[in-house]
Amino acid sequence: QVQLVESGGGSAQAGGSLRLSCAVSGDTVISSCMGWLRQAPGKEREGVASIDSSGSAYYVESVKGRFTISRDNAENTLSLQMNSLKPEDTAMYYCALRRGRCSGPLLTPDYYYDWGQGTQVTVPS
Numbered sequence: 859q860v861q862l863v864e865s866g867g868g869s870a871q872a873g874g875s876l877r878l879s880c881a882v883s884g885d886t887v888i889s890s891c892m893g894w895l896r897q898a899p900g901k902e903r904e905g906v907a908s909i910d911s912s913g914s915a916y917y918v919e920s921v922k923g924r925f926t927i928s929r930d931n932a933e934n935t936l937s938l939q940m941n942s943l944k945p946e947d948t949a950m951y952y953c954a955l956r957r958g959r960c961s962g963p964l965l966t967p968d969y970y971y972d973w974g975q976g977t978q979v980t981v982p983s
Contacts, residue, residue: 860884860972862953867977870943874981880936880953880974887929887936891960894927894938895967896949896979905965906951907938916963920946945983950976 866878878894893908907917907927915927926939936953954970964970 862974864953864974864977867979869980872981874943875941878938882934887934888931891956891964892936893954893964895954896951898949903967908964910961911959943981945981948981951979952976
């Protein structure tokens with residue numbers, strides 16, 4: 859059974875940084891397709907960043923140049939470094955996984971089968 863546990867959320871000022879981590883058990887990050895998705899109040903869940911089997915990273919346009927997704931194969935974790943935060947980044951952030959190999963951007967929530975419980979990120983305006 860796959861378990862995903864996020865950490866690292868919190869509050870940061872506009873222009874600040876936060877780093878989210880996702881600890882994975884029951885599968886390995888290197889053999890899976892993984893992503894970070896977020897949901898703001900009153901809005902649909904959206905893909906933020908994803909990483910495919912080859913290690914290629916993909917981002918939604920609104921976070922390009924500010925966010926970096928990465929995986930640590932030895933620690934079996936997925937991370938999201940968020941810089942230059944904006945109030946519109948405020949949301950619940952979820953780590954998600956789909957078993958098996960994949961390629962290309964994976965930013966559609968319906969693509970993923972396993973989800974973490976989420977971690978809140980707040981950037982006051």
